[in-house]
Amino acid sequence: MGKKISELLKKGDFKVNGSLWIEGDGQRFFGPGPVELLEYIDQTGSINQAAKKMGMSYKKAWELINNLNAMAAQPLVTTSTGGEKGGGSILSKEAKQMIAYHRQLRERFRIFLERETARLK
Amino acid sequence: MGKKISELLKKGDFKVNGSLWIEGDGQRFFGPGPVELLEYIDQTGSINQAAKKMGMSYKKAWELINNLNAMAAQPLVTTSTGGEKGGGSILSKEAKQMIAYHRQLRERFRIFLERETARLK
DNA sequence: GGCCGTTATATCTTTGTTTATATAACGCAA
């Protein structure tokens, strides 16, 4: 039967971890990063502030959003410039639904990872 | 209930995909890359040839192996230089066991991903 | 008109990662 994994590692403690995403046409569409960004945009109403909360440059955040919109049938984020607050961004109904899907996915993944970690101990 | 994911994407076809690894002390220990490399080393008896099969530079392959050995309680790969074939590398019993663990893990992960993909369709 | 904060974009710089190249040591065999 052999040794346990904890015996194979110098530091005995370990866990199974991973990353999950939804992909269409071979390329990633919806991963952990974009989801978190969308959630912050929903909270703040601004790509700029959401990026700051994530410690991410505005440029990168904008590129993420742009990619998402390019792959989505309907835009996930609609933006506007000017006005009282200088502009802003809001999530579409579809974006909120994607977030909900991903939340469920992540929760089941978390359970899977816990179970697999326990199985190897 | 909202729309299906396939309706949210321009290209209707999609799947849930991901990556899995074993980590100790917060840092990755055993992921898909190292496993594949070890398997090739087992086949060829050489880090050099294994690296070529993976389209990876020898340097990177060696660094991967070095990291693995540094985190493992017993070395996973033992190397030798000189001799009839110029030297070579062989896997320890522990390495083969890690590969076996990871294979099982991957298989259950595959099933998980298929199930999750189906659930969203 | 001038101010404000935001989106959108281009350009340049910096940083980090990967790859390429070179060199030495090893031990067996011819």
Added chain:
DNA sequence: TTGCGTTATATAAACAAAGATATAACGGCC
């Protein structure tokens, strides 16, 4: 002794990713 293929390592070069900076446009408000 020379040749061979491998491990092991350093250094330089090439490439990619990320970050910094600057600028324009927008539209409400004072």
